[in-house]
Amino acid sequence: MIDTRNEIERRLSVLHGLELSGVNHAADMLTLSFGPLREVTNFKGALKYVGVWALHIQCAWRLEEAGRAVATEDDLRAPDEKAQAGTQRMQEVLLANGRAIVEAVIADDAGGATLFLSRGFWLTVIPDGKADEEDWRFFASGVDAAxxxxxxxxxxPESFD
Structure with missing residues (x-):
């Protein structure tokens, strides 16, 4: 049997000390990059920049500072203009004034995780718990690995392929 909390903490531990290098979205999915950015060509042949690690969140999440919400998944589950504005606001607070750095990661038994960032920010990922629906994924960008x-x-189970 897989210990969900320990597996998440073990895998996300590579983020400790890395800077958040990108904040974007694809539809209502929050996409975060960590570590130095590098150029890659996407499947359409366009150049883009990706970090060493990527976190793609499709469930509930909340970015907080000093106990107040800075952004939530509702900011991306909106018309495109609002989603763009929400992403831009997150870029401004997490990247523009000195990039936030991952200081700690704590997971829970329900598949959630909290990333504690420098400058008093934290990001909490809250799985929806709907069977067979992806909540979030974490992976090394551009690497053929599980x-x-x-x-x-x-x-x-595919996390171990």
Whole structure:
């Protein structure tokens, strides 16, 4: 049996000390990059920049500072203009004034995780717990290796392929 909390903490421990290098979205999915950025060509042939590690969140999440919400998944589950504005606000607070650095990661048994960042920010990922629906994934960008996939609040079997 997989210990969800320990597996998440073990896999996300590589983020400790790395800077957050990108904040974006694809539809209502929050995409975060960590570590130095490098150029890659996407499947359409366009150049883009990716970090060493990527976190893609499709469930509930909340970015907080000093106990107040800075952004939530609702900012991306909106018309495109609002989603763009929410992403831009997160870029401004987490990247523009000196990039936030991952200081600690704590997971829970329900497939959630909290990333504690420098400058008093923290990001909490809250799985929806819906069976067979992906909550979030974590992976090394551009590397052909298994992703840590959380589905229905648990580590999915494909995380070990």
């Amino acid at each position: 992703h840590l996939v959380i589905k229905g609040g648990a580590v999915a």
